[in-house]
Structure formats: structure tokens, C-alpha cells
Amino acid sequence: MSPGTREPSLSAAATWSAPDPVNQPMIRHFVEAVGDENPVYVDAGAARSAGLPGVVAPPAMLQAWVMRGLKATQELERARAGGRGRAGTAPASAQDEVLARLDAEGFTSVVATNCEQEYFRPLVLGDHLSASSRVESVSDEKKTALGPGRFVTTLTEMFDQAGELVAVMRFRLLKFRPAAPSATTAATSAGATAGAATAGAATAGAAAAGAPARASREDLGAGMRPGPVLTRDNAFFFEGARLGKLLVQRCSSCGTLRHPPAPSCAACRSLEWDAVESCGRGVVYSFAVVHHPQVAGFEYPLVVALVELEEGTRLVADLEGVAPADVRIGMAVEVGFAPLSPEIALPVFRPSAPSRK
Amino acid sequence: MSFHGPAFAGTTAIAGIGATEFSKDSGRSELRLAVEAVGAALDDAGIAPSEVDGLVTFSADTNPEIEVARSLGMGELTFFSRIHYGGGAACATILQAAMAVASGVASVVVCYRAFNERSGHRFGTGVQSGFAAPTAENAQFSWYAPFGLLTPAAWVAMFARRYMHMTGATGEDFGRVAVADRRHAATNPAAWFYRRPITLADHQESRFIVEPLRLLDCCQESDGAQALVVTSLEMARDLRHSPAVVRAAAQGSGAGQHMMTSYYSGDLLRLAEMEVVARQLWGSAGIGPADVQTAVLYDHFTPFVLYQLEELGFCPPGEAKDFVRDGNIELGGALPVNTHGGQLGEAYIHGMNGIAEAVRQVRGSAVNQVPDVEHVLVTAGTGVPTSGLVLGVDR
Numbered sequence: 001m002s003p004g005t006r007e008p009s010l011s012a013a014a015t016w017s018a019p020d021p022v023n024q025p026m027i028r029h030f031v032e033a034v035g036d037e038n039p040v041y042v043d044a045g046a047a048r049s050a051g052l053p054g055v056v057a058p059p060a061m062l063q064a065w066v067m068r069g070l071k072a073t074q075e076l077e078r079a080r081a082g083g084r085g086r087a088g089t090a091p092a093s094a095q096d097e098v099l100a101r102l103d104a105e106g107f108t109s110v111v112a113t114n115c116e117q118e119y120f121r122p123l124v125l126g127d128h129l130s131a132s133s134r135v136e137s138v139s140d141e142k143k144t145a146l147g148p149g150r151f152v153t154t155l156t157e158m159f160d161q162a163g164e165l166v167a168v169m170r171f172r173l174l175k176f177r178p179a180a181p182s183a184t185t186a187a188t189s190a191g192a193t194a195g196a197a198t199a200g201a202a203t204a205g206a207a208a209a210g211a212p213a214r215a216s217r218e219d220l221g222a223g224m225r226p227g228p229v230l231t232r233d234n235a236f237f238f239e240g241a242r243l244g245k246l247l248v249q250r251c252s253s254c255g256t257l258r259h260p261p262a263p264s265c266a267a268c269r270s271l272e273w274d275a276v277e278s279c280g281r282g283v284v285y286s287f288a289v290v291h292h293p294q295v296a297g298f299e300y301p302l303v304v305a306l307v308e309l310e311e312g313t314r315l316v317a318d319l320e321g322v323a324p325a326d327v328r329i330g331m332a333v334e335v336g337f338a339p340l341s342p343e344i345a346l347p348v349f350r351p352s353a354p355s356r357k
Numbered sequence: 358m359s360f361h362g363p364a365f366a367g368t369t370a371i372a373g374i375g376a377t378e379f380s381k382d383s384g385r386s387e388l389r390l391a392v393e394a395v396g397a398a399l400d401d402a403g404i405a406p407s408e409v410d411g412l413v414t415f416s417a418d419t420n421p422e423i424e425v426a427r428s429l430g431m432g433e434l435t436f437f438s439r440i441h442y443g444g445g446a447a448c449a450t451i452l453q454a455a456m457a458v459a460s461g462v463a464s465v466v467v468c469y470r471a472f473n474e475r476s477g478h479r480f481g482t483g484v485q486s487g488f489a490a491p492t493a494e495n496a497q498f499s500w501y502a503p504f505g506l507l508t509p510a511a512w513v514a515m516f517a518r519r520y521m522h523m524t525g526a527t528g529e530d531f532g533r534v535a536v537a538d539r540r541h542a543a544t545n546p547a548a549w550f551y552r553r554p555i556t557l558a559d560h561q562e563s564r565f566i567v568e569p570l571r572l573l574d575c576c577q578e579s580d581g582a583q584a585l586v587v588t589s590l591e592m593a594r595d596l597r598h599s600p601a602v603v604r605a606a607a608q609g610s611g612a613g614q615h616m617m618t619s620y621y622s623g624d625l626l627r628l629a630e631m632e633v634v635a636r637q638l639w640g641s642a643g644i645g646p647a648d649v650q651t652a653v654l655y656d657h658f659t660p661f662v663l664y665q666l667e668e669l670g671f672c673p674p675g676e677a678k679d680f681v682r683d684g685n686i687e688l689g690g691a692l693p694v695n696t697h698g699g700q701l702g703e704a705y706i707h708g709m710n711g712i713a714e715a716v717r718q719v720r721g722s723a724v725n726q727v728p729d730v731e732h733v734l735v736t737a738g739t740g741v742p743t744s745g746l747v748l749g750v751d752r
């Protein structure tokens with residue numbers, strides 16, 4: 001993905017102060033909830049033994065300190081309901097304006113893709129943060145399996161009471177036009193709501209970054225999926241998917257195709273390999289319709305297919321654009337791609353258009 | 358004997374069995390469960406802990422041999438081994454214990470498996486690959502977890518759908534396995550589902566977990582432990598119970614084997630790993646399917662019981678649906694299967710409780726005793742590198 005087009009007119013920043021200073025009670029609730037038993041978060045002596053000035057806040061709490069709180073969020077919601085950007089109400093964030101513009105362009109659906117944080121010093125008890133958030137970039141239109149869309153990156157800078165920059169956070173989401181009204185995408189479903197509910201930290205993050213509450217309820221599905229475990233043997237597949245290519249590993253010596261990838265060719269033992277791009281067409285060899293357990297990031301019932309490609313190899317991927325009851329073994333399908341993060345995409349199949357049959 | 362099988366076949370035996378209660382919340386540590394079960398198995402055999410010199414468990418077990426040994430007052434150990442691939446390890450614990458005994462490496466080996474699989478870490482909640490270390494084993498989840506194929510039920514469902522498509526088996530045929538298991542559990546006081554049989558209609562009304570699998574196609578999640586004592590046949594003859602002779606034991610991994618996802622070659626209608634096991638079992642025991650009076654077939658999910666009936670030769674390929682339709686797998690049928698209730702009805706102790714049931718059938722002490730038992734077949738986890746066992750009466 002390109003870094004995106006910077007639009008100076010988008011960079012007006014929203015700024016606000018954290019409602020509370022960094023404090024021990026909130027830290028204790030947080031570490032107990034996540035099961036982090038590191039004593040430097042609760043015990044000054046242990047923290048000093050570790051070379052720290054005193055008790056520090058867990059880095060993962062960063063967003064929690066600058067969350068506006070329920071009351072302010074509700075006021076913001078009411079302001080939005082009453083008309084975007086109306087004077088005299090709580091100020092709409094810079095991101096609100098951008099998202100409204102993308103809505104107007106037809107990119108009405110939203111899915112969070114990832115969040116990066118960078119810390120410049122540990123936060124200690126008594127630090128009182130302020131935050132400044134702006135839209136850093138909006139990408140050109142990209143083709144994704146969810147539909148055409150644009151990636152929006154919001155930059156939030158956090159300062160301490162002395163005005164020193166202590167951390168930055170980049171929150172990225174995809175605004176897209178759903179491919180079809182009946183499309184079964186994780187992003188627009190009620191099912192994803194349950195997923196987001198379990199993704200508390202990420203939801204809170206969206207709010208802290210100034211994302212509209214609407215986005216934090218609807219999205220975060222795809223962002224929360226379990227990602228692949230990348231190794232030197234398999235990373236090429238997911239990198240290929242990010243570039244819109246369904247790759248199949250090929251032995252450089254004898255040409256045998258293999259999937260899942262392996263370091264050597266079982267036919268000739270060669271360690272040399274490259275990858276060929278599949279035509280992306282195949283048939284459903286078998287499929288499963290998952291109902292339980294329901295995990296954040298997926299819409300249920302979820303159709304997962306074992307697809308036999310025209311090249312002869314098989315792979316597992318989600319099957320979209322068809323109701324579970326209408327899936328058939330032998331059905332012709334073709335590949336598209338859905339972003340999991342800016343670095344990773346996944347193949348996703350849909351029934352082939354009738355003209356392709 | 359006239360067959361040239363492995364040295365342990367016909368010369369080793371299971372001399373003791375012991376278990377905890379099977380529950381949904383044991384209220385005790387996994388180690389304590391292991392200690393209780395191992396102690397009970399030694400008491401059943403009439404062997405003192407100080408006589409034990411070998412321990413075998415699963416690599417999935419959390420209870421190290423040395424913790425079990427210290428807790429029970431065992432002395433020196435000369436053999437210890439842990440077997441991988443989840444429930445596929447069950448019968449392999451007996452195989453490796455028997456090999457150790459037959460080769461003289463050890464004389465009394467206890468095999469055990471103990472877990473709080475319901476109240477502690479539940480397998481059914483699925484893998485979380487995103488946080489896993491980049492090992493080759495974890496990397497394999499990359500082909501399933503990001504797509505939402507997260508649980509054993511989901512991995513088996515992919516096979517089951519293809520099997521239905523190709524053989525004409527129906528969801529009701531899978532349900533008949535559950536009905537048989539629950540019928541047998543209903544008269545087994547040790548079973549979680551004691552006195553709670555189900556009908557085929559109950560099965561058909563249970564919710565889908567991963568289509569085509571319904572809730573009642575899936576084994577329980579249980580807390581509990583099971584242990585078994587392996588000695589030479591000669592030693593076992595002097596102990597409290599009549600020996601359950603190890604007539605055959607085998608491990609197997611198929612060509613193109615994956616962990617529950619051998620989707621990439623073949624037709625998804627066979628369990629290649631069980632074919633490897635079956636060939637060895639029949640070969641070294643010198644018997645065939647007709648010589649087995651009852652079987653304990655690993656039943657984490659009902660469809661793979663049908664696959665196993667075919668793979669082990671109890672019926673031709675594609676005909677297990679007819680075999681189960683005729684009631685053959687229930688008490689009184691041609692091959693009563695899982696007379697303790699199986700892992701759907703008794704408890705999910707990773708297949709080890711099924712081996713204990715086979716021992717009881719050989720001893721003639723099972724609650725649902727099959728008449729005139731000479732040989733009992735036992736299998737371990739399917740879809741993974743697995744194992745199997747033929748136990749027989751001492752003649």
C-alpha cells in the first residue's frame with residue numbers, strides 16, 4: 001500500500017486534555033483485568049529496583065488516559081445526531097469531517113485495519129496528558145475484496161503537563177463501498193458488534209483517537225481476526241495477497257506446485273522455490289459453516305471453503321457473496337482479497353460470475 | 358505364538374486401571390488428578406509405587422513424570438516418554454510402555470493423562486494464532502485461523518461435508534453414533550451422562566456448531582484423569598486381576614499428514630493415519646475385524662467413527678452409514694462400540710478412558726459387558742497422527 005496522499009486541508013487538529021492524571025487506581029484495575037502481574041505497575045519499590053523513577057503505567061493503557069469519558073462521548077453523539085458540524089455543540093473531530101466526505105463519495109462502510117503506538121518515555125503517577133488528533137493521510141482509492149475504498153490514517157500525539165511529546169498513535173481504517181447489497185462482510189454486520197464488544201481495548205482506542213462512535217461500534221471486525229503466524233517459509237503467500245495475487249509455491253527444479261508451503265520439494269528434494277500466481281479460479285471441494293464459538297472479527301454463520309484451484313492445489317479460505325444454504329460442492333468460485341492489516345491481506349472467494357462458467 | 362509381530366505383542370499386559378471421577382469442575386489441580394489416578398491404577402493392580410520404573414504420558418499433559426513420581430513416593434525411573442499429537446497419543450502410551458517392558462528397559466510402566474479440560478483450558482474455544490511463536494507447528498494454523506476455521510469441530514466438519522456428499526451419509530447417520538454412545542452411558546454410573554440417553558430426534562434438534570456437525574456430534578469437555586499399568590504378561594498373571602493382554606499396538610501417520618486438516622491430497626473420505634494403524638494391528642495380532650467382539654472407537658466427533666468403521670475393515674468403504682443404520686454399533690449388535698458411553702457419553706479423557714473400558718471388557722467386569730469377549734479393539738484420536746490397540750484375554 002502506498003503511504004497515502006497527504007491532504008493539508010485535512011490536518012486541522014482536535015485537541016483535548018485527559019480527564020484524570022495517571023493514577024494508581026486506574027492502573028490497578030487495568031492490570032488486574034488483563035492479568036499482568038508485573039510489579040512495576042503497582043509497587044514503587046519494585047519499580048525503583050527496575051531502574052524506574054517510581055510506579056509506571058502499562059504502555060497499553062496509553063489510550064485509556066485520554067479517553068473523553070462517557071458523558072463527553074454522549075454529547076458528541078447528540079451533536080452528530082443533531083447535524084454534523086453545527087455550531088455551538090461539542091466540536092466534531094477532524095476525522096468526522098473526513099469520514100463525512102468519504103460517506104458522500106459512497107464509501108459508507110468502515111472497518112478498522114490497525115493501530116500503532118510509539119512511546120517516548122514511561123508514564124508515571126501524576127502525569128497529566130493532553131492529546132492532539134488529526135487525519136494524517138487518506139489513501140487513493142484501493143480495490144479490496146470488501147469493495148473499493150480509501151484508507152484513513154489518524155495521528156494522535158500525546159503530551160505531558162510540560163508540553164513534552166510522550167507518545168504517538170496511528171489509527172488506520174478503511175472506508176469502503178460495499179461490493180453488493182447482499183455482501184456478507186464482517187464490517188457491516190450486527191454480528192461484528194458482538195465481536196467489537198469483546199475487543200474492548202480496540203474500541204476504546206477508536207474513541208480516544210477521535211473516531212466517531214458509529215465507527216467503533218460497526219467495525220474492528222477484520223482488525224481483530226487472528227493473524228497468520230509468519231515464518232520464512234510462508235510469509236510470501238500473505239505478502240502476495242496484499243498485492244492482490246494468489247500465490248502458489250513452485251519447485252524451481254521440477255516445477256511441482258505445493259500448498260501449504262514447505263521448505264523443500266517432496267518430489268525432488270530441491271530447496272529452491274518460487275511462486276506462481278494462480279488464475280484465482282477453482283471449485284468448492286468441501287466447506288464448513290461455522291456457528292460456534294463466535295470470535296471477534298468474523299460474521300456468523302461463516303462459510304469456510306476448501307477450494308481446489310485450476311492449478312490443482314487446494315487451500316482454505318472464506319467464501320462470501322453466497323448464502324450458506326446455497327453453497328454446493330463443485331461450485332465455481334474466484335478469488336478476491338480482503339485486508340487484515342496494511343501489511344497483510346487474505347484471499348477470499350466468491351461465486352464466479354455466470355459468464356465465467 | 359506363530360506370528361512374527363513385535364516382541365511386546367502377546368508378552369505384555371495391562372494389569373491395572375484407575376481413574377478419578379469425571380466431572381465438569383474437578384476443584385483440584387491437574388497434578389492432583391494425575392496422582393489420584395496413577396495411585397488408583399497401582400492399587401487396582403496391587404503394585405506399590407516403589408515398584409514403578411517407567412511413566413508415559415502425552416506431550417499435551419501438564420504433569421511432568423517427576424512430579425507424579427515424587428508425589429507418589431516412586432523411586433528411580435528408567436523409562437519416561439511423552440507422546441505428541443493430542444488424542445492420537447492415547448493407545449501409543451500403551452505401545453511405548455509395552456515396548457519398554459518387552460525390551461527390558463522397564464518392568465512396571467504407568468501411562469496417565471490428567472486435565473481440567475472443562476474448568477481450565479478448553480480445546481473447543483479455538484486457537485489464537487495471532488499471539489503464537491513462529492514455530493513450524495504454530496505456522497500451520499495460519500492456513501485456518503485467519504479464515505475462522507478455529508476449532509477441532511470446524512476442522513472435522515470440512516471432512517464430514519465431503520463424506521456426506523460422496524457417500525450419501527446424512528446428519529442422522531452421524532447422530533446414530535451419538536445415540537449409541539448415550540444409550541451406553543445411560544447405564545454406566547461413572548458416565549457424566551448416566552441415566553440421560555438421547556433419541557435421534559434430540560440429536561436432530563440440537564444446534565449446529567459447525568455445519569454439518571451439531572452439538573450432539575461433539576464430545577464433551579471434561580475434567581478428570583485416567584491411568585493404566587503395563588507389565589509383562591508373566592508378572593500380570595500374579596497380580597489381582599486377569600491380565601488384558603496386549604495382542605497388538607501401533608502408531609500411524611499417513612502420507613500427506615496434517616493436524617486434523619489433511620485436506621490437500623486424497624479424497625477426504627479416508628483416515629490415512631488409521632489405515633496405517635489398522636494394517637499393523639491386524640498383521641501383528643494375526644486376527645481380523647470378525648475376531649473382535651467390541652470396539653472402543655475414538656469419538657471426539659461422530660463422523661470420524663463412521664470413517665473408522667470403514668478404515669478398520671468392519672464394513673466396506675462408504676457403507677458405514679448402512680452399518681450404523683442397522684443398529685450394529687449398539688449393545689446386542691454385531692459390534693457394540695463404546696460400551697462405556699465413549700467421549701460423548703462417559704467423559705473426554707483424551708481416549709484413555711476408552712482403553713480402561715477395553716480392559717474391563719477383557720476382564721468381564723464392564724457395566725455393559727459384551728458376552729464372550731476375546732479381543733477388543735481400541736483407537737486413539739483421528740485426523741491426527743494416531744495409534745491403536747488390540748487387547749485380548751489370557752489363554
Ligand SMILES: [Zn+2]
Nearest residue numbers: 251254265268
Ligand atoms: Zn521439485
